[in-house]
Amino acid sequence: MNTNVLLQVQDLSVAFATRHGQVAVLDKVNLTLHKGETLAIVGESGSGKSVTSFAALGILDPAGKVTHGRVIFDGRNLLDLPPAEMRKLRGRELAMIFQNPRSALNPIRKVGHQIEDVLTAHNSLSHPLTRKEKKAAAIAQLEAVKITDPARRYNAYPYELSGGMCQRVMIAIALACKPRLLIADEPTTGLDVTTQVVIMDLIQELAAANNMATLLITHDLGLAADYCSRVAVMHAGQVLEDAPVASLFRAARHPYTARLMAATPQPGITLERLAFIPGQLPDLREAQPPCRFSSRCDRYRPECNAPGLTLVSRPENASHLIACRNPL
Amino acid sequence: MKRSLEWRYLLLQNPLTLAALVVFILVVLCAIFAPWLTPYDPFASDTANSLQAPSAAHWFGTDQLGRDMFSRVLMGTRMDLGIAIAAVFLAAAIGTFLGACAGFYGGYVDTAVGRGVDIIMAFPLFVLAMAIVAALGNSVANVVYASAIINMPFYVRVVRSEILVLKGAGFVEAARLCGNSNSRILWSQLLPNVSAPLVVQMSLNMGWSMLNAASLSFVGLGIRPPSPEWGIMVAEGAQYIISGQWWVALFPGLALTLVVLCFNLLGDGLRDIIDPRRRT
Amino acid sequence: MQNTFFTLISRRLLGAIPSLFAVIVVTFVIMRLLPGDPAAFFAGAAATEEAIAQIRTQLGLDESMFQQFWIYLQALAQGDMGRSFTTGQPVTTDLLERLPASLELTLLGLVMAIVVGLPLGILAATRPNSWIDHLCRLLTTSGVCLPTFFTGLVLIYIFYYLLGWAPAPMGRLDLFSSPPDKVTGFYLIDSLLMGDWELFNSALAQLILPAITLGLFALAPLARMTRAGLLGVLNSDFIRTAHANGLPRHVILLSYALRNTLLPVINTMGMVFSYLLGINVLVEKVFAWPGVGSYALEALMASDYSPVQGFVLAIAVLYVLLNLTVDLTCSLIDPRMEAAR
Numbered sequence: 001m002n003t004n005v006l007l008q009v010q011d012l013s014v015a016f017a018t019r020h021g022q023v024a025v026l027d028k029v030n031l032t033l034h035k036g037e038t039l040a041i042v043g044e045s046g047s048g049k050s051v052t053s054f055a056a057l058g059i060l061d062p063a064g065k066v067t068h069g070r071v072i073f074d075g076r077n078l079l080d081l082p083p084a085e086m087r088k089l090r091g092r093e094l095a096m097i098f099q100n101p102r103s104a105l106n107p108i109r110k111v112g113h114q115i116e117d118v119l120t121a122h123n124s125l126s127h128p129l130t131r132k133e134k135k136a137a138a139i140a141q142l143e144a145v146k147i148t149d150p151a152r153r154y155n156a157y158p159y160e161l162s163g164g165m166c167q168r169v170m171i172a173i174a175l176a177c178k179p180r181l182l183i184a185d186e187p188t189t190g191l192d193v194t195t196q197v198v199i200m201d202l203i204q205e206l207a208a209a210n211n212m213a214t215l216l217i218t219h220d221l222g223l224a225a226d227y228c229s230r231v232a233v234m235h236a237g238q239v240l241e242d243a244p245v246a247s248l249f250r251a252a253r254h255p256y257t258a259r260l261m262a263a264t265p266q267p268g269i270t271l272e273r274l275a276f277i278p279g280q281l282p283d284l285r286e287a288q289p290p291c292r293f294s295s296r297c298d299r300y301r302p303e304c305n306a307p308g309l310t311l312v313s314r315p316e317n318a319s320h321l322i323a324c325r326n327p328l
Numbered sequence: 329m330k331r332s333l334e335w336r337y338l339l340l341q342n343p344l345t346l347a348a349l350v351v352f353i354l355v356v357l358c359a360i361f362a363p364w365l366t367p368y369d370p371f372a373s374d375t376a377n378s379l380q381a382p383s384a385a386h387w388f389g390t391d392q393l394g395r396d397m398f399s400r401v402l403m404g405t406r407m408d409l410g411i412a413i414a415a416v417f418l419a420a421a422i423g424t425f426l427g428a429c430a431g432f433y434g435g436y437v438d439t440a441v442g443r444g445v446d447i448i449m450a451f452p453l454f455v456l457a458m459a460i461v462a463a464l465g466n467s468v469a470n471v472v473y474a475s476a477i478i479n480m481p482f483y484v485r486v487v488r489s490e491i492l493v494l495k496g497a498g499f500v501e502a503a504r505l506c507g508n509s510n511s512r513i514l515w516s517q518l519l520p521n522v523s524a525p526l527v528v529q530m531s532l533n534m535g536w537s538m539l540n541a542a543s544l545s546f547v548g549l550g551i552r553p554p555s556p557e558w559g560i561m562v563a564e565g566a567q568y569i570i571s572g573q574w575w576v577a578l579f580p581g582l583a584l585t586l587v588v589l590c591f592n593l594l595g596d597g598l599r600d601i602i603d604p605r606r607r608t
Numbered sequence: 609m610q611n612t613f614f615t616l617i618s619r620r621l622l623g624a625i626p627s628l629f630a631v632i633v634v635t636f637v638i639m640r641l642l643p644g645d646p647a648a649f650f651a652g653a654a655a656t657e658e659a660i661a662q663i664r665t666q667l668g669l670d671e672s673m674f675q676q677f678w679i680y681l682q683a684l685a686q687g688d689m690g691r692s693f694t695t696g697q698p699v700t701t702d703l704l705e706r707l708p709a710s711l712e713l714t715l716l717g718l719v720m721a722i723v724v725g726l727p728l729g730i731l732a733a734t735r736p737n738s739w740i741d742h743l744c745r746l747l748t749t750s751g752v753c754l755p756t757f758f759t760g761l762v763l764i765y766i767f768y769y770l771l772g773w774a775p776a777p778m779g780r781l782d783l784f785s786s787p788p789d790k791v792t793g794f795y796l797i798d799s800l801l802m803g804d805w806e807l808f809n810s811a812l813a814q815l816i817l818p819a820i821t822l823g824l825f826a827l828a829p830l831a832r833m834t835r836a837g838l839l840g841v842l843n844s845d846f847i848r849t850a851h852a853n854g855l856p857r858h859v860i861l862l863s864y865a866l867r868n869t870l871l872p873v874i875n876t877m878g879m880v881f882s883y884l885l886g887i888n889v890l891v892e893k894v895f896a897w898p899g900v901g902s903y904a905l906e907a908l909m910a911s912d913y914s915p916v917q918g919f920v921l922a923i924a925v926l927y928v929l930l931n932l933t934v935d936l937t938c939s940l941i942d943p944r945m946e947a948a949r
Binding site: 443446447450451452453454455456458459460462463464465535536539542543546547548549559562563565566569570571572574577578581584585588589592593596 | 628631634635638641642749750752755756757761768769883885887909911916919923927
């Protein structure tokens with residue numbers, strides 16, 4: 001096995017119990033993330049991007065259950081770990097930041113204390129930090145995410161900070177214990193455009209400085225292209241294409257990826273000329289064909305219905321994976 | 329057809345609501361047919377048979393004057409249910425009118441109505457009801473008025489806030505552009521949309537208002553003996569509790585509890601059906 | 609900080625004056641509608657017409673309504689709430705003597721409801737659809753349906769008549785004890801201050817059934833609000849963040865979720881407390897409790913208006929103080945409320 005691999009999601013399937021019975025939200029998701037690498041998961045809302053990361057971190061909603069698969073992190077299957085062990089890894093080895101940073105922070109706790117909470121939760125028993133050291137670390141952490149006047153902001157409450165500032169705080173909390181993997185779930189949603197760039201640059205910079213791998217979850221192909229080395233495209237709980245950015249943008253092989261790119265607004269393309277993807281995400285309450293895109297796909301052929309659809313390497317580029325029987 | 333199926337499905341999903349509905353219908357039937365159902369005259373005293381424990385002849389026993397408790401509890405349904413329904417409808421009618429005016433016209437009307445509501449709410453509500461009944465005199469009508477007054481603020485608030493939200497909605501603008509007058513918009517466009525939360529509020533209020541009426545007569549205000557009313561019956565039975573004659577107070581008290589419980593379950597069920605978001 | 613607190617308190621107290629004034633006016637008007645002639649009552653059964661007329665003049669009852677109200681207001685400003693003609697004492701004296709009895713009862717009832725209701729709501733919210741969740745739902749639905757006067761009687765029947773565990777429902781102390789030296793007026797506290805355990809036990813034994821009666825009623829809204837509030841908070845984004853950062857469960861529950869749930873719960877507590885003050889009248893009647901509620905009820909029955917006016921005013925003032933306490937507590941917990949001022 002490649003020792004350079006940090007996170008490997010293998011055939012991960014997740015189902016949610018709902019009033020309408022079991023809903024298969026993830027169908028055999030496979031992802032690989034190398035140390036220090038940046039991978040983007042791209043897809044429409046409801047495609048299972050976030051669920052994948054929640055399942056990996058063990059913070060799925062109680063209604064959701066992993067029905068199949070493994071999540072190997074640094075040689076260990078996270079899904080086999082007892083909850084207490086997994087709890088200790090979260091925030092220390094793997095951390096996550098979310099969208100809408102203002103509501104993702106405790107509204108009635110000082111941001112400095114929220115950083116200290118993470119330090120306390122992962123404090124080593126042999127060398128516990130004193131209160132003073134914790135406070136110093138929290139302020140240093142605020143400084144690291146480039147918050148001006150960190151000693152004063154330590155005492156601020158989330159409602160006193162702007163959305164971008166709150167996202168910085170959340171990054172400071174997530175990186176407080178120098179994790180090796182950061183999952184960023186739509187970190188720029190709810191922020192204005194200029195702040196988006198600043199936040200993404202900050203994440204990139206901190207990741208490089210700490211040799212930290214990043215998993216960026218986004219619906220924005222452009223953002224993925226700008227900040228990541230690989231992109232995995234998800235649709236209705238399946239990974240359809242997984243390729244290096246250059247290869248993907250030069251020649252997308254999956255019909256869905258191609259359509260997604262055509263549907264991305266670009267300068268010079270008017271709204272009338274902007275392509276759209278016909279149909280909508282399939283209703284997962286119903287039984288699904290092997291390829292969940294087949295009902296929306298204009299390249300559908302009868303063999304698409306054969307079972308056993310998996311990601312396979314393209315002959316021209318071994319690192320370009322695709323799950324399609326009739327690729328472009 | 330589709331709609332009735334939906335209701336049936338929802339009721340079957342909520343067996344408690346269904347049970348409450350069945351009990352409610354039974355209680356209403358009891359209230360309507362009470363005079364023909366009572367085995368004895370609820371007012372006829374029979375001192376030779378006073379304070380008899382429940383038996384085959386007297387299912388709920390007899391009270392200190394030998395009156396049949398079962399007949400009296402049954403007749404009490406009429407009185408208590410009647411007061412609660414009258415008070416809630418009166419409160420809802422006045423409260424809706426005031427709340428709708430306050431929400432729709434705003435300005436001075438809103439301020440005046442708001443102040444009035446605040447004044448009522450600054451009182452301990454039960455004590456206010458007591459004072460009103462004492463001042464107006466002991467009669468069933470005055471109990472209804474007092475209950476209506478202390479219930480009214482809740483309707484004003486519910487209706488006012490709903491109207492405020494709806495006022496900005498597109499269909500109101502559309503109605504205005506079609507040349508409808510203010511009052512016409514209020515009555516034909518806005519109020520029908522308020523009916524759902526209003527019905528929920530009324531059903532939740534019914535039990536509370538019944539408790540209020542019974543509490544008033546328990547302390548000796550409003551309805552006077554020998555009227556068969558549950559609060560009075562419990563009050564009369566209170567003195568016999570410590571000597572062990574439990575049935576005089578128990579049966580009217582249980583009847584009251586059961587009917588109030590049934591109203592509350594119905595109200596909760598209705599709210600779940602009409603507005604599932606507010607489920608707690 | 610101290611300064612903002614002070615301005616908040618004074619602003620709120622000033623803001624309460626109009627509604628207190630309205631309460632005074634409305635009560636005054638209602639009380640003048642009471643049947644019966646207070647002058648005749650004061651003069652006694654054998655009094656002549658002249659004697660009654662003389663007393664009427666003395667009491668100012670032959671003045672116009674406005675004049676009477678003005679006289680009443682002037683007296684009120686000096687702390688004089690008038691004289692009760694059933695007890696013959698100044699209303700202020702009567703109220704001060706009886707208020708601790710009512711407060712002790714209400715507070716103990718509220719404390720009982722909190723001690724049971726909060727953990728119940730928390731357990732129900734953290735274990736949805738477990739047996740404790742169903743128990744919580746059952747209690748919250750049935751709790752508000754119990755007529756307090758009826759619950760009290762059932763408790764008396766079971767614990768006094770059948771089991772003999774509770775003493776006779778005849779006031780604050782049994783016949784053989786004399787009240788403790790008055791410090792706070794709360795018998796439980798005063799007897800402890802005297803170090804008299806026997807007296808403490810006697811007072812507690814008398815207090816327990818009426819307090820449970822009130823507590824059962826207060827339990828339902830408290831448990832319901834705790835459960836609903838905590839469920840809402842547990843589903844919020846920042847709890848997910850806390851989980852993602854690996855905070856221990858107890859930290860998340862205690863210092864993240866519960867603190868955020870406290871706000872609606874404290875507001876509910878204030879509401880419940882004010883409602884309990886109102887229905888105290890019923891419980892005091894059932895348990896022959898010598899509090900302000902039974903005092904006002906007796907006065908109302910006798911058309912004795914001064915005690916009723918005094919009682920309503922006292923309760924209205926308590927409401928204002930209570931709401932102020934609730935707001936202050938909330939602003940201590942939630943920094944956003946501080947900013948909103």
